[in-house]
Structures are given as structure tokens and as C-alpha cells.
Amino acid sequence: MEKKCDKYSFEDINRYVDNELPQAIHTEIDRHCESCVPCYNLVASIRSIDSVFNDHIEQQAMEFDQNIIPDRVKEKLAVTPKTVFGNIFGNTLGLFGKNIYLKLSGITAILIIGLAMFNGTVIGPSGPSAIVNYVDTELPYVMIIETQKQKHTIIWFSEA
């Protein structure tokens, strides 16, 4: 095991390597390392660790295909492009400005118009619209009527 230096701690040397010490102390350690073998070796070891790690990562980074990320991102953005998404939602919600009441009334108006356009086909009556209990006539007959839009069937039956 190498002999340790009594003057500077491991932490001091680390801060020295990282240029995190005041200039005066930094210069002092500079000079100290010229004559102190343990400190000199420690500085060299720390620098070699940093350098090996940096070189390794640099080398690995060179192996990355520079087109992969742009291509993958473009591919994903093509599914949900911000320009299309942003404009649709931006225009719909931003149409009425920043006033929340205007926005709410706008949305309500859109809902009412939408419901009116459905014209009862979606949320219209699910049962018969009317039940005829009694028809005052002397002639027996059956009449079947189907309404045009809602396709309700009306059966008109009369007994003589």
C-alpha cells in the first residue's frame, strides 16, 4: 500500500482535479505535487479514470447511427404531428379567446347545434311516440304507416 500524504486529503485532491479550489490553494497543490509522490500519483489516477471513462463513452457514441433518432422521431411525429394536432385543438379551443365564459357558451352552442342535427336519431324516443286508444269510425280497416325519418311504425286498426 502506497504511503499517504499528510498535508492534503483525498477530498482536497479531488477538488484540485475539478478546479474547485481557490486559485491560491490550487497553485499551492500544483507545486506540492512536484515533490509529493502519493499526491502526484493520486492526481494521475483520478485523471486517468476520468479520461478512460470519457474515451469509452466517446467511442460508444461514435457507434450510434446519427440518423436513427431523427428517423424514429419523425416516424412517431407522423402519427401525431403537432402541427395538425395543435392547429385543430388550438383553433377549436382558442376560437373564443381567453374568456372562459365565452368558451363555455361556445361549447354549449356547439353541443345544442349538434343535438339538433341528430334530430332525435341518437337520443330520440326509444318507445312509441303516441298510442292511439280509440278511433271513432264505422268502417273496419287497418292502416300501417311508417314515419320517414325515425322509421316509427304506426298501426291503425279499427273495428266496425
Add this chain to the structure above:
Amino acid sequence: MEEQKLVERLRKGQQWAFNQLVTTHQNRLLKIAFGITLDHEESLEIVQDVFLSVFENIDFFRQEASLASWLRRITINSCLNWKRKWKKRFRWHHDPIDFQTEARLTNESFKKNDPESLVREKQFEKKILDAIKILPEKLRVVFVLNNLEGLPYEEISKTLDIKMGTVRSRLHSARKKILDALEMSNNTNKKRGDGNGKKM
């Protein structure tokens, strides 16, 4: 191109601006991601998601910090989330990378003039990398930011939202652990060497 203008164009959803962003920052972010995850494919995934996230959240970027710092922060968070996610599934290990590295190092060494000393040098490098691989997550992130990004302690503390003293102690611990691992392996080698010497 000025960052302000780039951000404005990104907000408008201009493809050109996005290409510019990716070209400028991808290499740096890949290094950070690889430094933390040590996984090639995961680094690509992480950086890809970082850019997508930037594209989707550029409206929330307040420009208090630079775009580079914002990207760095997102990348680190993604890396840490990735590690947490995988830690839950199985024990984190990197055998395939070890194998690849070793194979590559050996091949490179034979191409050069002095294979023996080169192999020794590469073995030393491998020991350092092995020691770095087993560093705890917290120490490794600080080590990566200090080395790859060359960030001063203060900047690291802001990026990770920790105290400067914590940065200092984590960085020192990281180096100490690596040095201890090297010393331990050197001592083991010396002992093995002595053993062989006696036999001869």
C-alpha cells in the same frame, strides 16, 4: 441560430426547427444517457423520447434556463426512471456489453504493434469501466455530469436539485470506489503474480 428563435419556431411546430434541435443536441444527450444506463438501445429510446417530450411540451419551456440544460435535465430524469423501472423487473446487469467491449478491445490490440502492452492497457481500462458499472445510481449520475458534461459542482447541484456538499461527497465517493476497486484488483494480481513466481 439564436435559441430564442429556435424555441419560437419549435412552438410553431416547424419541422426544420426540430431537425435543428435534434442535430445539435442528440450526440451530447446520447452520451449522458449511455453514461448512466450503459445500454446502447435504451439510450437511443431515452433520447428519442426526450425529443418527443420536448416537442410536445415546448410551450411549457419558460426559458429560465438554457435549452441545453432543460434537455439535460429531462434526459437525466428519463434515465433514472428507466433504471427504476428495470430494477423492479430484474437485477440490472450488463454482461452483453462486457462481452462486446472485451471482444472489441482484444481485436483492436492484435491489430497494433505491441499486443501485450496494449492488452494490459485495455485490461486496466476494463477494470475501471467495470468499477464504474457497479457504482450506485446516485454516485454515477454525478460522476457522469462532472465528466461528460464537465459541469462544475454548483451546476450539478442545480441540475439534480441537491446541495453542493452532496455533489462533492458523491463525486469523491464515486472516485474512491473506483480507485478501491482498482487497488483491490492490483493487489489480487500482485498476489497471483507472486504465487506464479514461486511456482516457477
